[in-house]
Amino acid sequence: MPATTTDVQATVTEALESFGAEASDINREATMESLDIDSLDLAELSQIAEEKYGVTLKSADADRLKTVGDAIDLIVERAG
Secondary structure: OOOOHHHHHHHHHHHHHHOOOOHHHOOOOOEOOOOOOOHHHHHHHHHHHHHHHOOOOOHHHHHHOOEHHHHHHHHHHHHO
């Protein structure tokens, strides 16, 4: 079953909340920096994406993930 944007968004939001980001601050435009998401958090998000969707995010991808929307779109794109 392909990963839908809605499903991936829910997964990413849940992960970011577990890393300490405020739920009310999480939206597609929010930057990882503004949410206090660091490289270790992104590595953990990568593991979640791999387990749930079979998507591998490499360290080079982390540089491209400036916003929550970037992360969602990249996972959906690779899962499709």
